[in-house]
Amino acid sequence: MILAIANQKGGVGKTTTAINLAAALAMRGKPTLLIDLDPQSNSSMSYIDIRNAEKSMYDVFVDNAIHLADVIVPATSPPNLSIAPARIALAKLEQRMVGELDAPFRLKDELATLNGRYSHIVIDCPPALGLLTINALVASSHLLIPIQSSYFALEGTDDLLETIEKVRQRPNPELQILGVVITMHDKRTALARDIQDQIRKVFGDKVFRTVISKSVRLEESPAYRESIFTFAPESSGAAEYYSLCEEVIDRA
Ligand SMILES: Nc1ncnc2c1ncn2[C@@H]1O[C@H](COP(=O)(O)OP(=O)(O)OP(=O)(O)O)[C@@H](O)[C@H]1O
Ligand SMILES: [Mg+2]
Numbered sequence: 001m002i003l004a005i006a007n008q009k010g011g012v013g014k015t016t017t018a019i020n021l022a023a024a025l026a027m028r029g030k031p032t033l034l035i036d037l038d039p040q041s042n043s044s045m046s047y048i049d050i051r052n053a054e055k056s057m058y059d060v061f062v063d064n065a066i067h068l069a070d071v072i073v074p075a076t077s078p079p080n081l082s083i084a085p086a087r088i089a090l091a092k093l094e095q096r097m098v099g100e101l102d103a104p105f106r107l108k109d110e111l112a113t114l115n116g117r118y119s120h121i122v123i124d125c126p127p128a129l130g131l132l133t134i135n136a137l138v139a140s141s142h143l144l145i146p147i148q149s150s151y152f153a154l155e156g157t158d159d160l161l162e163t164i165e166k167v168r169q170r171p172n173p174e175l176q177i178l179g180v181v182i183t184m185h186d187k188r189t190a191l192a193r194d195i196q197d198q199i200r201k202v203f204g205d206k207v208f209r210t211v212i213s214k215s216v217r218l219e220e221s222p223a224y225r226e227s228i229f230t231f232a233p234e235s236s237g238a239a240e241y242y243s244l245c246e247e248v249i250d251r252a
Helices: 014-027 057-062 088-096 103-112 131-139 157-169 190-206 216-224 236-251
Strands: 002-005 032-036 081-084 120-124 142-148 176-183
Touching: 002 014, 002 131, 014 032, 014 081, 014 120, 014 142, 014 176, 014 216, 014 236, 057 088, 057 103, 088 131, 103 131, 131 157, 142 157, 176 190, 176 236, 216 236
Parallel strands: 002 120, 002 142, 032 081, 032 120, 142 176
Antiparallel strands: none
16 A cells, blocks of 8 residues: 555644554554655654665655665664655755656656565655645555644645546546544544534545544654654554554555
């Protein structure tokens, strides 16, 4: 399964979902690769010291001599997790690739060179619908959309759905929406419950049963380069991301 985690809205829990879902899959014994396509490099930094990473996804995109396998490094833990790191240079990618007709297909072509080494590939996308997210959507079998439980939760989802439809029409008819996950939910408030109902009305059974609650532990764990499962194994975040992982495996 190649799973893009995308939503062009910023700060909705894409990275938190990508890093913890990838860890949960790896802990279930699945050889998992986490690809960071965000110039902010948040998911890379959650598992490795990117100063030590000589090459990044930027090099994979712009240098024909550098392939995906050349930039992959093992995560500090868990054992089955590997990382393809991002660097701030990715922010220049779009300008750099103007006029290159195969630009949206670079990631897909690179994934083909891995020869099935990973059973699960999780791609963390940046908060935009530009070339990087398009590369992820073209290369993926499935898409997971995190939606933050907040007043403007559904704003922008039309643009995302329109982009998905365009990608499906031509470059990737196989792309399926695996599901929508509600993040940063505060079950004590009536507003959050209303928002949840609204999201379920729009996306129906695409919405995962598992809802990710607001949790300080989930915010803290990346700073210690740990997933929630080793950082706070007894926390609600650990239980919820474990349960999301079960649903992801069941649906794929
Ligand atoms: N369930 C949660 N509870 C509390 N804080 C959370 C939760 N999920 C994410 N956060 C925090 O909210 C902020 C945004 O989350 P995250 O980085 O995962 O979003 P994102 O969609 O990847 O953002 P960007 O669009 O900038 O890439 C981060 O500081 C993160 O630690
Ligand atoms: Mg992010």
